Amino acid sequence: MFKKIDFLFFGWIINLFYPQYFRPKYGYQRYYILFFHYLIPQKLFRLNPKVKWPVHYTSKVHSPEKIKKGILCDPGDNINNYIQANNGIIFGNNVELGPGVSIISSNHAADNLKIHVKGNPIIIGNNVWIGANSTILPEVKIGNNVIIGANSVVKKDIPSNSVAVGNPCEVIKENGTYTEDFSTIIFNKKTPKKFDIFLNSNI
Numbered sequence: 778m779f780k781k782i783d784f785l786f787f788g789w790i791i792n793l794f795y796p797q798y799f800r801p802k803y804g805y806q807r808y809y810i811l812f813f814h815y816l817i818p819q820k821l822f823r824l825n826p827k828v829k830w831p832v833h834y835t836s837k838v839h840s841p842e843k844i845k846k847g848i849l850c851d852p853g854d855n856i857n858n859y860i861q862a863n864n865g866i867i868f869g870n871n872v873e874l875g876p877g878v879s880i881i882s883s884n885h886a887a888d889n890l891k892i893h894v895k896g897n898p899i900i901i902g903n904n905v906w907i908g909a910n911s912t913i914l915p916e917v918k919i920g921n922n923v924i925i926g927a928n929s930v931v932k933k934d935i936p937s938n939s940v941a942v943g944n945p946c947e948v949i950k951e952n953g954t955y956t957e958d959f960s961t962i963i964f965n966k967k968t969p970k971k972f973d974i975f976l977n978s979n980i
Contacts, residue, residue, distance in 0.1 A: 780804075787812045792966050794820060797829040799848035799972075802965045815854070825853065839863065847872070847903070848972050849959075852880070864915060865898030870975045871959070872901055875909035875927065882915055902937065903975065904955045911946075922955045
């Protein structure tokens with residue numbers, strides 16, 4: 778009953794202000810928490826105001842207009858995330874970032890610290906978990922169904938179906954098949970048709 782009241786009072790506001798927020802309607806995050814801990818700091822106090830999904834007030838998202846993301850993915854929604862997308866970041870579907878994760882798409886030029894070096898975007902696949910306090914460095918590609926262990930520094934590509942850890946991050950074993958059935962999820966709002974293949978096939 779409380780969940781329905783929560784959605785009735787706060788859910789419609791969250792859906793209105795966050796057009797790129799797609800999560801299970803119930804059981805993921807309470808809407809009143811999203812309202813007070815995310816929406817108010819973002820919209821009223823202007824912390825990450827241009828981001829179209831919830832970002833925790835302790836996190837920072839630079840250049841959100843250069844981020845492409847899927848569903849079940851809200852970069853910066855955990856505490857102390859730092860997302861710098863100067864060169865672009867492409868997130869797949871069902872991507873979760875632990876607390877303290879940093880994703881840095883461009884470095885400063887060695888001969889002029891006011892200039893960012895141009896490069897290819899970071900690409901992160903579907904069904905990826907990045908553990909606490911890990912750092913993803915420029916131009917890295919992470920495949921589908923990957924776990925990055927806590928405190929890792931990822932400076933080279935990580936293939937699909939891998940568990941990788943360390944500084945520098947290295948693959949330590951194969952990851953098992955991802956088995957979550959996304960087709961059973963009732964979302965907070967209608968999902969765009971472009972996500973139907975993912976939701977029905979676990980790609």
